[in-house]
Amino acid sequence: xxxxxxxxxxxxxxxxxxxxxxxxxxxxxxxxxxxxxxxxxxxxxxxxxxxxxxxxxxxxxxxxxxxxxxxxxxxxxxxxxxxxxxxxxxxxxxxxx
Numbered sequence: 001x002x003x004x005x006x007x008x009x010x011x012x013x014x015x016x017x018x019x020x021x022x023x024x025x026x027x028x029x030x031x032x033x034x035x036x037x038x039x040x041x042x043x044x045x046x047x048x049x050x051x052x053x054x055x056x057x058x059x060x061x062x063x064x065x066x067x068x069x070x071x072x073x074x075x076x077x078x079x080x081x082x083x084x085x086x087x088x089x090x091x092x093x094x095x096x097x
Contacts (some may be wrong), residue, residue, distance in 0.1 A: 001026055006093065015097045019043070020082075022090040027083040036096045039075040040082065042066045045090035054078040066092075 022045075030052065040049065046067050049073070052097035053060040066072055074080055076084070084090040 001028060002062070006095075011060055015095060017077055017093060017095040019091065019093050022047075022082070022084040024084055024087045024089070026090075030079055030081045032079045033074055033076055036079075037076055038076070039095045040066070041071045041093045041095075042068050043083065043091040043093060044068050045092075046086045046089050047090055047092060048083045048085045050081040050083065051061060052081075 001023075002021040004019040004021075005017060006014050006031055008018070012095075022028070040047070046065060049072055050065045051062045051064070053062070064072065082090075082092070
């Protein structure tokens with residue numbers, strides 16, 4: 001995984017944004033939005049977004065396929081992962097605040 005800062009503290013008080021590049025088969029890893037919200041915008045390639053339902057004993061996972069031009073909102077306190085299951089490079093931007 002490779003990233004490029006767009007805006008991060010101290011330039012912004014509440015917003016954080018990066019451009020992310022994932023090679024084929026690579027993933028970000030499960031993480032939580034905690035008290036923030038997140039917007040993911042796909043620039044190039046195809047992403048598999050995994051949302052994990054922490055309230056369910058079995059931690060149900062829901063997959064959403066996102067393609068170039070798609071955007072996806074993730075609310076507060078949500079565990080998720082971004083995976084590149086394709087054979088091409090994935091490029092996306094995330095914004096948290």
